[in-house]
Amino acid sequence: MRIDYYIMGDAETETITVDKVYKTNTWRANPDQLLDQFNNGEYYYRVYDALTNKIIYSKGFDNYFREYQTTKPAERGQRKVFQETALIPCPKNPVIFVIARRNDNNILQPIFEKKIDPEDYHIIDQKLPENYVYEAKINGDPHKKVDLLFIGDGYTGKEKRAFKKDVDRYVEYLFDTEPFTSNRKEFNIYGIMPESIEPGVDQPRKQDYKNTALEATFNSLDSPRYLLTENLWDLHDIASQKPYDAICIMVNSKRYGGGGIYNYYCTFTADNERSDFTFLHEFGHSFGGLADEYYSSSVAYSNFYPQDIEPTEPNITALIDPDRLKWKDQLSEGIEIPTDWGKAEYDSMKIDLSELKKEQSQKIDQIKQNQADSKAIDSVKNVYKAQIDTLDQRIEDFILNHPLRDKIGVFEGAGYESEGIYRPTVNSIMKEFIGDRAYNKVSEKAILEIIKYYTQ
């Protein structure tokens, strides 16, 4: 059963209302794992039998709305509406469908409930669109496999072959990375390519808009590299053609960017030179429920992880109770907690780098206003390039030659916070795209648990 609802509000308010309920194809997730024990995600769906009040299904997730709530417009009281979709096993008898959200202490509280009778004639059972399908890897019964679905956006009807090749390339990146390498047989992988009228993707800051099937767009939450779609219902219409436990939206563009929201979807562009890293990073969010381990890049959020509250993600901690550290069993022998890693040196390099980049873009804006030609702009870029490259290299050397590079400890700086939030390793794909294309061991273990949830 598919429940489409609106979620709307500003920083302080939140309203949910169900739009439509559908009967969809058979339940493809694992029938032996109907209750989600991960306790991750800002929200949970919970389904109770209406007669006995017994819980029959639950699943944790994050959403776009929650991120919107932390932005400046939301804080100013500007309300925004988002589409959302819940997929639940079709009940035999009437159920209470509940959406729960974490309170200030991260305890889940019901914020919405609706009784749904599966016999209700309002429930829609209709045919949905059919698009080009590519069955990339089939390893067995969808009930006992992770069904991973790549949906292409910004591919026109003439680009089916390109789409297929792109899917194959990302499947290769996936299976070249642990814990996916060791578990490749646990996955079924499909590609679906709705035909977009125009190739590419929206780039609002360039006033460049394209008519694409999913309307994926850069500059989500006014953050230039953040790539998301708000068309959740179209997304689930398109996805319904194949079984899916997780959706990856592959965008036909060369530009750097992506996004990933836990049990929601991830996005990445197919043709950027760092797209392999981006895909695995964003998939780490959407599939693994992993948090960002960086803290020095600018993001749209403010105070995403409040102080003194332990985050729910498996790969970051507020270190409130060191005796109950999430990755206690994986710590390197004799490692100090928290772990001194030369943060001040790293931070000063990162600050210098961001100042340089700021200076450069200010200079470029300045000469653009004076109608400078592209040659003049290039010469400004060249002046800064050498300095930026040198700093980039120093940061890379710092990480690659770090004495604790292979150690698991408790390193301060993660989840957009320089202080008070900690990560398990000096570097990883959830932190910075330097060195190997790999998660750290703590994230690998967390992802493995999720693979088991879908397959065992």
Ligand SMILES: [Zn+2]
């Ligand atoms: Zn991220």
